[in-house]
Amino acid sequence: MQNPAMALEFTSSYVKDATDVFRVYKRLGDRAMEQAPDKALFAALDAESNSIAIIVKHVAGNLRSRWTDFLTSDGEKPDRDRDSEFEAPPKTRAELMELWESSWKTLFDSLAGLNDADLTKTITIRGEAHSVMQAINRNITHTAYHVGQIVFLTKHLAGSKWTALTIPRGKSAQFNAKVSTGKASQR
Numbered sequence: 001m002q003n004p005a006m007a008l009e010f011t012s013s014y015v016k017d018a019t020d021v022f023r024v025y026k027r028l029g030d031r032a033m034e035q036a037p038d039k040a041l042f043a044a045l046d047a048e049s050n051s052i053a054i055i056v057k058h059v060a061g062n063l064r065s066r067w068t069d070f071l072t073s074d075g076e077k078p079d080r081d082r083d084s085e086f087e088a089p090p091k092t093r094a095e096l097m098e099l100w101e102s103s104w105k106t107l108f109d110s111l112a113g114l115n116d117a118d119l120t121k122t123i124t125i126r127g128e129a130h131s132v133m134q135a136i137n138r139n140i141t142h143t144a145y146h147v148g149q150i151v152f153l154t155k156h157l158a159g160s161k162w163t164a165l166t167i168p169r170g171k172s173a174q175f176n177a178k179v180s181t182g183k184a185s186q187r
Helices: 014-035 052-067 082-086 093-112 116-120 132-161 172-181
Strands: 122-125 128-131
Touching (some): 014 116, 052 082, 052 093, 116 132, 128 132
């Protein structure tokens, strides 16, 4: 039995595996933000920190830019204003979640159109050549980094109301016992 936060199926398709990894990170972000009080979504820990809403706006801008016309245009779209992603986030949870969902839809729709033969193609990001596999790896890393920030901030701001997204602190032995008996549940 595997860690319930990880992708669960072994495949020989890199595109499917990458899609599954992205789905894991989206689910972590979703589950974290569900626990964030509305006010917490827009709170910054200090003047140099980003709020969850700002991080979501940046991730959304990055996903839209990288995955729109993925194989045919530069991954840094000319209409992207990256600096503005760190200013003036959406005003409500509903607006924020709409931005989050639409950017992930762009990603997943683009990935669905790829096959393993596409991995040898070359694309550009900011004018630099990348194999499709490199570009996917680069974006998984970038997205995972920011989802980790969202989880950290939500956990901090939710305080005692936080529910673990993976194995809770102090519960590893219980989880390992369930795994050895085949009774671990999927989250």
